[in-house]
Amino acid sequence: MKTLLLKRKWEFIIYMIASCFFIVSDLLIMGLSGYIMDALEQGSMELFMTRIGYGVIIVLIGAGLYLSSRFLRIGYMRKVLLDIRAEAFGTVLKMSPKQFGKVSKENYVSRLTNDVNLIEEKFFISLLNLISGFGMYIIGLIIISCYEPVLAGGLFLVSMICYGVCTLFLKRTQKLQEAVSEGNEALTLNMSNTFNGLEIIKLGNMEDKFLEKNKKEISRAEARKQAFNNYSEIQQNVLIFVGYFVMAGVIFYLGGKIGGGLGFGIAVFLFQLSTQIIFRVMDSLPLVNVMRSSIKIYEKLTCLEVSQEETKSNAFRFDRTIELKDVCFGYEGRKLLDHTNMTLEKGKKYLIKGASGAGKSTLLHLLQMLNEDYTGSIKVDGIDYRTIDERSFNEKVAVIDQDIFLFEDTIRNNINLYRETDETFMQEAIKGAGLESLIAELEKGLETPLLENGKNLSGGQRQRIAIARAIVKDAEILFIDEGTASLNEALGREIEKVFLNLPQTVIAISHRYYEGISEGYDYVLELQAGRLNQYDAKDYFEGVSVC
Ligand SMILES: Nc1ncnc2c1ncn2[C@@H]1O[C@H](COP(=O)(O)OP(=O)(O)OP(=O)(O)O)[C@@H](O)[C@H]1O
Known part of the structure; x- marks a missing residue:
C-alpha cells in the first residue's frame, strides 16, 4: 500500500x-x-x-x-x-x-x-x-x-x-x-x-x-x-x-x-x-x-494467494506418453478414481465414457492440471505433472466444451486470440475446422465482428471457431468435454469428424454415439465405479473385448 x-x-x-x-x-x-x-x-x-x-x-x-x-x-x-x-x-x-x-x-x-x-x-x-x-x-x-x-x-x-x-x-x-x-x-x-x-x-x-x-x-x-x-x-x-x-x-x-x-x-x-x-x-x-x-x-x-507455480520449473513437453500410476481421487469420501493406471499415447484419439456422475469431467480436469489433490502420479514423458509450469502447459493444450466463450470482437481475433498469426496457417485452421463456407459468405470475412458471446453465430459455427482456435494455437492435446452435445445429430457428426481428422492427441468426453464415426477413435476409456477400463474403440462399439 x-x-x-x-x-x-x-x-x-x-x-x-x-x-x-x-x-x-x-x-x-x-x-x-x-x-x-x-x-x-x-x-x-x-x-x-x-x-x-x-x-x-x-x-x-x-x-x-x-x-x-x-x-x-x-x-x-x-x-x-x-x-x-x-x-x-x-x-x-x-x-x-x-x-x-x-x-x-x-x-x-x-x-x-x-x-x-x-x-x-x-x-x-x-x-x-x-x-x-x-x-x-x-x-x-x-x-x-x-x-x-x-x-x-x-x-x-x-x-x-x-x-x-x-x-x-x-x-x-x-x-x-x-x-x-x-x-x-x-x-x-x-x-x-x-x-x-x-x-x-x-x-x-x-x-x-x-x-x-x-x-x-x-x-x-x-x-x-x-x-x-x-x-x-x-x-x-x-x-x-x-x-x-x-x-x-x-x-x-x-x-x-x-x-x-x-x-x-x-x-x-x-x-x-x-x-x-x-x-x-x-x-x-x-x-x-x-x-x-x-x-x-x-x-x-492484490495478494490473492501466491501461487506455487514459482517452484514448478519443468516446461511441458509431450513427445511420447502421459502415464497415470495408482491415481486415487474423489469428493466427499466417494472415490471417482480408485488406484487408476493408464497410458495415453501421443497422437491417439481417446473417448472417455461412463454413466452420468461417474467422474469423466473429473478425470479430464486432472489431465488438464486443474486439480492436484489426487494421490499417485501423473507423468508426461516421465516428468511429474506437479512439477510442470502451468503457463507452459496452457501454451500447448486447447479445451473445447459445451459452452464456447467468444469475445465481442472479430472472428479473426476470436480464432487467433489476439496473437499475430501467419495468414496461410490461419487459412489452414479455417479449412481444418470447416469454417471456409461461413467465412466466404460473410461480407467482411474474418473481420466480421461477433456480438456478445457470439450471439450472431449458430452452435455449430461457435464450435468450429473453437476448433480453429485449437488448430491455430498448434495445441498438442485437445481436451473436449461434450463438444457436440448442444448440436443436432447431423451437425454433431460433422464436428466429430473434424475432431477425428485433427493431427493432435484428442481426449474427449461424449455421451453421443455417431455410427460410423465414433469408431474412428483409437481407444475408449470407460469409467465405472472408480475403475477405468481401456477398450479398442472398434471393439467397444461392437461390444467386444477389453484391451
Ligand atoms: N468441485 C466438486 N466438489 C464436490 N463434488 C464434485 C465436484 N465436482 C464434481 N463433483 C462430484 O463428482 C462426481 C463426478 O462428477 P463429474 O462431473 O466428474 O461426472 P461426469 O461423469 O462428468 O458426469 P456427467 O456425465 O453428468 O457430466 C459427481 O457426483 C459430482 O457431484
Whole structure:
C-alpha cells in the first residue's frame, strides 16, 4: 500500500499539503476568537468591529482553503483508486485457472467493486482526517508549549495513553472489516445467481421466494456494516469520554493561570487549541485502526494467494506418453478414481465414457492440471505433472466444451486470440475446422465482428471457431468435454469428424454415439465405479473385448 501511495510521489505531497489546509483555517479561526476576546477585554467597540471585519475575511479564506484542498486531493485519490483497481484486476488475470476456480467469479467482481469502494470510503477519508488531525496536534502542541509547557506535556502524555488503549481495538476492527467484505461477496454471489436463473425463477413463479432470500442476504450484509460502524463509534465514544475529563482539567489549569496573570485572550486561545488537540486526537486514533483494517482489505485484493507455480520449473513437453500410476481421487469420501493406471499415447484419439456422475469431467480436469489433490502420479514423458509450469502447459493444450466463450470482437481475433498469426496457417485452421463456407459468405470475412458471446453465430459455427482456435494455437492435446452435445445429430457428426481428422492427441468426453464415426477413435476409456477400463474403440462399439 505504501509503495502504491508513493508511486505518485509529488501528487502525494500535494495531497498531504492540501489535507493540512484545514489546520491553517482552524488556527486562523482560533486566533481570531482570541483576538476578538482581547478586544472585548480592552472594552473598545471600534477595535471589536475592526476585528469582526477581519473575521469575515478569515472565514472567506477558510472557505477558499476548503475548496482548494478538496480540488487538490480529489485528483490524487482518483488516480490511486484507479491504480488499486488495475492492480487487483491484474492479480486476478495472472491467476492460474486452478487458483481462479477456488472461488466463484462473483467474489472477484465484488472485490473489484465493493472492496475498492470500501478502501475509498474508509482508507482515504481516514487518511485525510489523520493527516489534518496529526498536523493540528503537532502544531498545537508546539504553540501551547511556547506559552504553557506543563500543559503541553500533560496533553502529550494523555494522547500516548489513549493511543495505547486504541491498539486494543485493532484486531476486532480488522475482523469486522473483513466480515463486511465477505458479506458483500455473499450478496453479490446471491444476486448474480438470482439473475442467472431469472428465467427459471419466473417459469416456477418463485419471485417472492427469491426476493425473501435476497432480503435476508442484504440484511446480513447490512448487519455486518452496522457492526463495524458501531464498533468504530464505541472506540470514538470511549475516547471522547476521556476527552471531556481532559478538557475539564485544562479549564481548571488555565483558570488557575488567569488568576496568576495569564491574559484572558491568550487563555481563550490556549483553551481552544487544547480542545482542538484533544478532540482531534480522540477522533483520529480510531481512524488508525480503520486505516489498518483497510490495508488488510487492500492486501486481500492484490495478494490473492501466491501461487506455487514459482517452484514448478519443468516446461511441458509431450513427445511420447502421459502415464497415470495408482491415481486415487474423489469428493466427499466417494472415490471417482480408485488406484487408476493408464497410458495415453501421443497422437491417439481417446473417448472417455461412463454413466452420468461417474467422474469423466473429473478425470479430464486432472489431465488438464486443474486439480492436484489426487494421490499417485501423473507423468508426461516421465516428468511429474506437479512439477510442470502451468503457463507452459496452457501454451500447448486447447479445451473445447459445451459452452464456447467468444469475445465481442472479430472472428479473426476470436480464432487467433489476439496473437499475430501467419495468414496461410490461419487459412489452414479455417479449412481444418470447416469454417471456409461461413467465412466466404460473410461480407467482411474474418473481420466480421461477433456480438456478445457470439450471439450472431449458430452452435455449430461457435464450435468450429473453437476448433480453429485449437488448430491455430498448434495445441498438442485437445481436451473436449461434450463438444457436440448442444448440436443436432447431423451437425454433431460433422464436428466429430473434424475432431477425428485433427493431427493432435484428442481426449474427449461424449455421451453421443455417431455410427460410423465414433469408431474412428483409437481407444475408449470407460469409467465405472472408480475403475477405468481401456477398450479398442472398434471393439467397444461392437461390444467386444477389453484391451
Ligand atoms: N468441485 C466438486 N466438489 C464436490 N463434488 C464434485 C465436484 N465436482 C464434481 N463433483 C462430484 O463428482 C462426481 C463426478 O462428477 P463429474 O462431473 O466428474 O461426472 P461426469 O461423469 O462428468 O458426469 P456427467 O456425465 O453428468 O457430466 C459427481 O457426483 C459430482 O457431484
